[in-house]
Amino acid sequence: MESQSTAATDRASHGHLVIVGGGEDREEDKQILSRFVELSGGPGANIVVITGASQIPQEMWEVYDRAFTDLGVTEHTPIHISSRAQANDRELAERVANADGIFMTGGDQRRLLATIGGTELDAAMHRALKVRGACIGGTSAGASAMSGHMLADGHVELQPELGSVHLAAGLGFLQRVVIDQHFSERHRLARLLTVVAQNPYLQGIGIDEDTALVVERGGGIEVIGRGAVTILDGRHMISNVADTAHRACPQLIDVRLHLLPTGSRFELSEDAAAPEGVPKPLLDFLRNLIKRNPMS
Amino acid sequence: MESQSTAATDRASHGHLVIVGGGEDREEDKQILSRFVELSGGPGANIVVITGASQIPQEMWEVYDRAFTDLGVTEHTPIHISSRAQANDRELAERVANADGIFMTGGDQRRLLATIGGTELDAAMHRALKVRGACIGGTSAGASAMSGHMLADGHVELQPELGSVHLAAGLGFLQRVVIDQHFSERHRLARLLTVVAQNPYLQGIGIDEDTALVVERGGGIEVIGRGAVTILDGRHMISNVADTAHRACPQLIDVRLHLLPTGSRFELSEDAAAPEGVPKPLLDFLRNLIKRNPMS
Structure with a gap:
């Protein structure tokens, strides 16, 4: 991470994601929202709030x-979208493409994607991030929506249960990961393990409430807020998933678990071979996370 | 694991542990208690029930x-002990040393150890297991009590918290592990992670309710019952525990997690180099678990 002034200078080439596990403080110190504003360019930034995940x-x-x-932000406006026609409105999309900060509220990520997935608005967000180095924030449903494979729904009782959690197509700012939120508070380890067991292609990211994973594209990551980020890496896993019945608990051996509490911070670039201070077991994960995926 | 008749033949050289995560079925199919009876030698076995962990x-x-x-067991008797003097009673200890099955109830493992730790009764249990190949069962507190380093008490809210969970000296039928129970039901991953973070020497074993880890000394392990056994291996972990404040959440990188659902079963001996069917990441763990520790 960089100081505010450096971040502002480099914004055009980088872009940030602020991925919030829900329940971020909005009334007291607002640590996470304050960082979102800072990474958008400060109080003078043009911020839009996309409420499309919510029913209210x-x-x-x-x-x-x-x-x-x-927080002193002078220019902030809502983007209320309830239909795909609205999300394809050129003028609205232009406003989003020109925003310095784009924040997606909570609600239901399926609702959000059903409305904006593949629309002009979706493309505008990618342009803002990738061309102009904007900051994209999302909390709860807005966090889950950020990855290409999106955790859509599903409840597991206590142990992982095959077939109980479902993926859908998300916005794709990040690839090869799946994001869950309210992670410790709602005891969602078994749910995220279920996804990773069935999709070892994806690394699981569980974000606690009032906690954010801040990704600087091409630059590094930081965990801020009150809780921690849990990462599940099933790439080395030995499992019997292919032979396990629907709703049964699979045998999983050698899932790698990383716990990054608030304050965890790693700087690296996409190409440096072995960046200093980055633990080797995290390297692949981080390198993928900061990857500057091209416009699709 | 072996069939009942083979188990009976080999009992003198092996001995079993039935480590139950609490809440085992006692009224319907009694799968776990039934296995305990079988491994004790069947309905003709002489079974004692140690209630010392309980206040009732x-x-x-x-x-x-x-x-x-x-379950058709003809000879089963209670061992009620409320003082160390009782636990040092030679006659009582002799009854325990000659039992085929010894079952420890739930309650509080600190109470149990405060009463029987280091007594004649304690030594008698080791003799029964190691000299005569008896079966030792324990549920909830009786399960935690089985390891040398015993998870004594401590509550963590959501994330691991250094200094919040305490170890004590347990009975030591198993070494280099620590056992937690009611694991999924009481959401104890953060608690067990706390122990492993501070004590990577120990591998964490979390056992669900109505679930048992059955250990055949020198022979293998099996998971039976309704849930799963979670294993946390922190030996490869990179952490900042030494620099983390009391009650704060440490950064933990590369904790290995294994999930063994009911039906998981591995056969191996203490010395075979690479036993067939045993996944390599589990080998050390299993070899340690089945180790026939000598009388101390």
């Missing part, structure tokens, strides 16, 4: 309106 | 009295 968009907007006003 | 020993005994009666 106006209430959602009011919460963030207050928070961003408190 | 008579009620505890009544539950197991009924269950073992239902």
